Amino acid sequence: MATTATTHKTKWWSGGKSPFNIEYGKVMMWYFLMSDAFTFGAFLISYGTIRFSQNFWPDPNHVFNAFPFAGHANLPLAFVSVMTFILIISSVTMVLAVHAGHKGDKAGVRKWLLWTILGGLMFLGCQAWEWWHMITAEHATLVDGQIQLLGQTTKVNPWGAAADPALIGDALKNTDADILAKLAYQVDHSVPVSQLVTQSKESLIATISQHDLKVGTPGPVAFGGFFYGITGFHGFHVFSGVIINIVMLIMTQKNVFERRGHYLMIEKAGLYWHFVDLVWVFVFLAFYLI
Amino acid sequence: MSHAAHIEHSAVGFDSHHDGDHGHHHKETFLTKYVFSQDHKMIAKQFLITGIIWAFIGGLFSVLFRLQLGFPDQSFPILETFFGQWAEGGKIKPDFYYALVTMHGTVLVFFVLTAGLSGTFANLLIPLQVGARDMASPLMNMLSYWFFFAASIVMLASLFIQTGPASGGWTAYPPLSALGQASIGSKAGMDMWIIGMALFIVSQLLAGLNYISTILNMRTKGMAMTRLPLTVWALFFTAVLGVLSFPVLLSGAVLLIFDRTLGTSFYLSDIFIAGEALPNEGGSAILYQHLFWFLGHPEVYIILLPAMGMVSEILSINSRKPIFGYMAMLGSMFAICILAFLVWAHHMFVTGLNPFLGSVFVLLTLLIAVPSAIKVFNWLTTLWRGSIRFTPAMLFAIGFVSLFISGGLTGIFLGNSTIDIHLHDTMFVVAHFHIVMGVASMFGMFAGIYHWFPKMYGRYMNNTLAYVHFWVTIVGAYLIFWPIHYQGLAGMPRRYLDKSQWVNFSQFHELDAMITIVTIIVFAVQLMFIFNFFYSIFKGRKVTTLNPWKATTLEWTTPINPGHGNWDGEIPEVHRWAYDYSKDGRDFIPQTEPVSENESTH
Amino acid sequence: MSSHYDPTKAISSSAAYPEVVEHPHHEDDATFKKKVRKTTILLSVITVIELAIGLILYAMGHGANHLVVLMFKGAVCILTLAKAYYIVSIFMHLGDEIRNFIMTIIVPLLLFIWFIAAFLIDGNSYKNLRNDFDPYFKQTTTPVIHEVKKEPTTPEPGKQ
Structure with a gap:
């Protein structure tokens, strides 16, 4: 197995140091995210399995065609694109927060964390509206x-x-x-x-x-369970990410990282936040696009 | 500037702190030393003792349902004394029987052989054998135990509620597990089962992440991955399996909870209960089985691998020979680890699984025989012409190899989908997995306990009792499970309460009675082991040398009763692999000894 | 010298040595900002393409050729993987780690191939089995295409 992999003449695997040049907290965070990827993967694959076992499945373009304050206008995929962009942008602000952390720039960390938290809250608000709209x-x-x-x-x-x-x-x-x-x-x-x-x-x-009244028939019941289950589980991750970021913000404000001498904690929070974005990319694919 | 500089800075600060506090001891209260301890060795003991308590409970369950299976016509008034309405008239009621079988499986598979086995030995051995002062995150390690404790409390409490614990089988297949009205054990007991398992999964994840990052990041200088003892490798693969497969069970359990409480239809479709049609439609019960076995099969190796690792180590030490084929051992463990994820549906050949898909699963399943056989041959070759010391640990390790061969061979039968159509859900399956996974892993665990007890408590266990324990257990294990194969081949179904209605099984009545009697004897001997264990903690013969087994690995370079931090002074550096036994005319060469110039190469 | 272990130390208190030995050098501000901007634009463009494909599928309605629909859906999947690659590689800085570490993340994810394939194949097979052996299931769940079509915007069953 990989025992003598050498880069820059460093014997990474020889012991006495991290073979990846990464502190254990970040290693743990990465592997936690990998295991969480299996949780989400299992959910999405279950969704696919049930969908493949049905003769009929609802068309997302018909299910997701509403937009706040747009009444009954038929706007397929419009709202979810807004949600997706919010999450992408919040991921970018998180990158900037982590970068500011590397430079030890407290004001920068504070500013970009605030934007990230705001993005997260906006996403949650959008999701709440979408759920409310679909249920009622x-x-x-x-x-x-x-x-x-x-x-x-x-x-x-x-x-x-x-x-x-x-x-x-x-x-x-x-x-x-x-x-x-x-x-x-x-x-x-x-x-x-x-x-x-x-x-x-x-x-x-x-x-x-x-008039032309659109009348449907009842569709596969599992659709709703999966939609609320998976987007809810993702929303729960966004929510916990927001909480983590708020804690990071408070710790930054109280100079905890300043005293510690590094902002590595922000980096781990950042990994989690990007992961939430990453999962959304796949949720978006599974529920809204195909 | 960069964060690396800061890390070094803090590490330097850490060292200077030592210089300043020379000889100073932390104030430890009873609470921080024994209860909320962050010392990996204490957490290991906590896992072990909790595991022993669970093993007693789970074992007792098997004695109770064996009474029913061995003596279906007789009544045992004492059962009514203890269990009241569950055993009215001294006869075990069907609901009670199913609850016993279900909880026996749940407790032994998860609480004893997962948490009790890898929880104990990963915690004890990883930091000691890789040369670290503790786990990467001692706090998370402590939390891992306390999540396990909480899971234990919930599961234990479910035994005492009015409707009884979960009773739909340890696999908790829907619809029995998804519908409260399906059976008495599907009510609150099932809810508590799911909650308990969710807590358990959290505990396993916390632990697994910690094990992985400790093994990767905390190895002492010179401890290359290929110098690690096989125990650490085995525990590493175990942790990887757990981290990647337990989340899938979590997903499955979450969907199950939704089906139970929110009226969703993930697993439910076309169901009638008491003549009434349920509104659920479109779900698939097979989906749950897929999700469950995606964990369930790796789980088999989560149970087996730590035992394999410890057995490799113990066989080598007590044969005074290097382990045969170290790299082959690693390779086969790696192969097992990967294959474990690819074969789950061989548990589902008769569910209506696509037969073509089934044949792919047959192929992948049979591939596991290759790395398993490599391991077996390596163990046997390690023993070959060794100067064997028959310590209790060694006996149990040899017993493990024996059981692994016997049980593994029947796995080849079951891995073939065509033969599995006949054997599925018969006692043959019960016999197969009890020998290869249950008893074999218990043997690995016993071997580990006998071998590392001196490190844990600074005392030896009683040898005479240990020998009695070994011989009765191995003979008993074969007496119990060997005949069960024949029952299964004859078509006797598993999980059935009373088979006396079938004329063609009447030939097995006396055999069943014999098996039950042996079960009781073996259980009694395990009680003797528990006595030996606790007695030796306080009264056992004291360990007087640092290295009682004359082993090469790092844990024997620590003080007899190591404190939190393991080594006084510097952590030793490592210069060689862990298996330099009988080399160049020397009995053994510790890992800490530098390679001398004229040493032969292995 | 006795060294007593203090578990409250935040970083690598368990290890005998500092874990991180080489200083990872971060690129200067300008390069970094440029990289982030480029990635953001890339992600946005990919998302817009995905949406466009989604709307094309919608516009094609349900009479469309199966193969074409499948191709478009496949394209969306590939685009999603590309997005995932950029998020993980640039935003999560996995691309900046050393190769060994990248492999420990990528290799386990390969398990998803068989995970997805086996589950979906069996889901599909479950449908076929029921269509073959459960006429009631086939009758009640197969969508019937009704002749009267008033307007193209009338909701019609999506194919799947």
Whole structure:
């Protein structure tokens, strides 16, 4: 095995020093991240396994097409691109913080850490909005011969195949008036829901039928579980990364690293933060792109 | 300027600190010395004693369910005295039986042979044999034990709740483990099982990261990787296996928790309970098995490798011969380590696994025979024409080799998917893995305890009791598990409570009774070992020389009762590999001795 | 001389010698900033390309050729790996470590090849088995393409 690998005439493996010229804390951090890569890898591979075992899987372009304050505009992948850029930029600011640390530049470390924390919080905010939107959204779904308004939860998935248009007419008749009112509002925003509920079922159905109502069927339940499970686990990592960075900021402010003589701790926090970004690259791939 | 300069600076500061505090001892309270100790040697003892307690509990479980298997018609009123409603009328109830089997597996595999074995010896031996004052991070090392302790408390508590502990098998397959209404053991006991395992995984990760970075970074001057004793190499590969495979189990367990509590459908689909259809659909129970065995198979080697490493060391020392094929040993351990990750689905040949995929797994599985055989031949060749000292540790090490051969051969049967269709879930599997993984690793552990007890406590264990322990255990192990192979070949299923309904198994009634009786005897002898262990801690014969086994490795250059920091004064430098026995007319040459000019090369 | 060990020391208190022996030299400010800027732009461009491919797939709708879709998806995977390479190599400075260390990170990650392949093959095989032997599963989960198509923006099942 690699025993006499020599670089610059240094016998790296001969003992009495680190074979990698790296202090143990950083070695540990790297190997921890590798084991964490297996945790995330297992999640994403499980997602792939279930997806491959299904005849149908929702199209991400239809699932992720909303944007805050954009109403019902169809903007596939727009919001998640914003999230991705936030994370990339926060990774860049973390690189700069680590670099400032190498130079012993306290003010620089403080400034770039602050930006990184801000980026992390923004990402978490975006994720919170996306979750909230997906859970509370109301998608017309054909279930048991009637139309239901479903959001994406861990137990129901409204992203199945499009419903057979021939069945929708009967389904509308079986549907409650208040749901019909919401459906009518979805296809035509000119009349508010509060007025629509006073209308008769027949006139509501007539309004709906004039327009193009998108009705789906329930899709694979596992989709929601994996989406919330994996993005949640990633979000938890972002959250803990933010906490770590805040601790680093406080320690910098209190001159802990100054007294210690080095900012190596920031470097380890940085590794963790980049890893969070790295994982997101793959989550982005698995859920949003393919 | 650069951080390297700062590190050197602080290291220099560390040295000058020593000069200043010449002869000064840290004030140690009972709490910091024995409970929240950061000394790797004390943490090793904590792991060992916790492991012994678990081994007693897990072993007792096996005695209880063997009573049921050996004497299905009889009742034992004493069981009702102790276990009340779980053994009404002195007969073990089915729920109790499944709980016993499940917890026997969980406890022995994870709490004894993972934490108890590698936790003990990695902690004790890595810093001592690589020449470090402690683990890379003593704090994380301490936390690792306390996470294990917390896991132990949760698992122990699950034994005492009203609905009993988890009882869906130690592998916790869904749907039995995912649905609380599926069985009584799937309720709170299962939740506690998952929580306990999650804590356990955290403990293993903390420990594994520490072991790896200690072995890589903390070796003393001259201790090249190829001069490391095989124990350290084995523990290194063990840690690598743990760090890469336990996270996958964690993922599997997290998804299982979601299925249990949030109504997700990762593992569940098309299920009826009591005639009622569940809403879950689209999940795959096979997915859990894949995730579980991605850990589960490396886990087998997490258990075996430390035993292999210690056995290599002990065989060499007590044959007074260098280990045969050091580099081959390393290579085969490395090969085992890689193959361990590639073969997991051979546990799943009959789940509906794609048969083509299965055949690839057969090929990879059978490849493991190559490095295993290399190791066996190297051990045998190490013994060959050696001046063997039959110390208790040596006997157990030889016993390990014997068991590893016997159990390994049946692995070739099971690794073939075609034969596995007949043998899967029969007692043959039980016999195979108990011999090759369970008993063999226990033998490795016993060998390690007998061998390094003098280093741990500065005393010897009682030899007479140790010899009795060895002979009864090895004869007992074969008497118990050899016949079980025949039961399995005859098609007798495992995990069944009562097989008396089958006429074709009636020939095995007396055999089962014999096995149970032997189990009880072997268990009693283990109690004697536990007595020997604790008695010797306080009353054993004192060690009077630094190097009682005349071994070459660094741990025997420390004081008889080393303090925190291991060596008084400088850490010795290393000049040679760990296996210079019977060389140039000398009995042994310690690793610390410089190579002289006219020394022969090996 | 007795040297007593102080576990509270932060760095390499367990080792007999300082762990880091050679001073890693960091590049000067200008080169570093240039490298970071270049990497940032690169990551952004790759992400934009990925998004473009995602939108092309969307625009092609679901009647598209399977092979073309597969090719685009493969391209996205490769681009993602390229992104991962730049993050790990530049941002996490793995590229600046010595080769031995890089190998200890890369080699274990190779396990993912078989990890992914075996899991996905078996997932796919599970689907095929059920389609063969469980007509109810096949009937209820295979998407039916309905004839009436009003507008191209009507949500249609993505293929997978």
